[in-house]
Amino acid sequence: MSLTKRIIACLDVNAGRVVKGVQFVDIVDAGDPAELARRHAEAGTDEIVLLDITATHEGRGTLIDTVERTARQLYIPFTVGGGIRAIEDAAAIFDAGADKVSINSAAIARPELIDEIGSRFGAQAVIVAVDARRAKTDDPVGDAEVFVSGGRKPTGRKVIDWAKEAESRGAGEILLTSMDADGTRAGFDCELTARVSEAVQIPVIASGGAGTADHFANVLTQGKADAALAASIFHFGIADVRELKEEIARRGVPVRLPC
């Protein structure tokens, strides 16, 4: 047995509630992040990521409270992202019980933030989230561009270069979201994930496009991802994590299955 591939559940949170997948109206009331996180952990999810998708100034207090409540019953790794612009923001999130922070736009705006959080809390505590879109060039994957502000603003930076810079500044992991695949449930962008994973030595978490067990198995093998993340498909019982992991294992990918 060797290091297993991680299956990560992501909770998109707004004003203290999980919000993604609102089309499933009847179950949206089950969207308490603390309760969902606990259930995911029990079902065998390897890690929990909580993303504050609005990250407004007024919402920060609510977020800290949500992180605290979620962390309280969680004994697996717990990452929080959204609106972390300064080391003080990160410190408050860690104090509330998170193990890692995920930084995105703020790291592009001021890359030193990666060094600062890494040197105070350790590289293992810093995930740099990269929202990527394929380019309309001869090398759409190699030229894929970094977007910020929830995927709305192009930065002119190449994904591969930025991932390498994040690594050299002391990021512990890269969370790579394909904007092209996100929300489609048509599969992860394996080609892009593989290119980024080959370019850096730190682990890469693939995100965007999860729909089936095959998608996970593909990105964890051909896509060379070390972990795969999905949001809405877990929340509403579309994919039971336990069953999903068994399916992935059947495809020859090492995953942690409960004894």
Added chain:
Amino acid sequence: MIAVIDYKAGNLTSVMKALHAVGAHAVLTSDPQQVMRAEKLVLPGVGHFSATAFLKEHGLKNAIEERIRTGVPFLGICVGLQWLFEGSTESPATPGLKVFAGLCERFSDKLKVPHVGWNSIQVRESRLLQGISSGAFVYFTHSYRAPVINSTVAVTEYDLPFTAAAERDNVMGVQFHPEKSGPVGLRILENFVRLA
């Protein structure tokens, strides 16, 4: 009282929370006097090996050595385990406690580093790992590995085998994070808390 030694190398909220969850009366401290009064010691640790220099500079190293000599149970976690060895190539100028022989070294460049995620342990008889079977999964996040030695009680493989847990009498250490390893990790912490 369990003294959880804070040497200002990161976030200890999770360790405290997990110790409290298994019923421990745990106190976070950087005070050697408190270490001298504690019934058990936990040295957590994330981050760089050089951070352990704080222990010597603040009189904690002497206090820890003294308590270990009198038989007080000690648990090092992650860098806290590595510190029990002679040192680490991560910071050659910072000596370890030298309870265990050997140096900690960086994983091979051909691997993804850090070694992050759930990996399994092969366990030998141990007080700390009582009730834990070989093949159990625990959560790791580290770039340096401790060598396998006589006192190794759990081995994990990442390319090469390394020490996932070591134990000699009252001195114990785990490379993984029991506070982040679900029920398996809580059981290990509970074993430590219940040691007589």
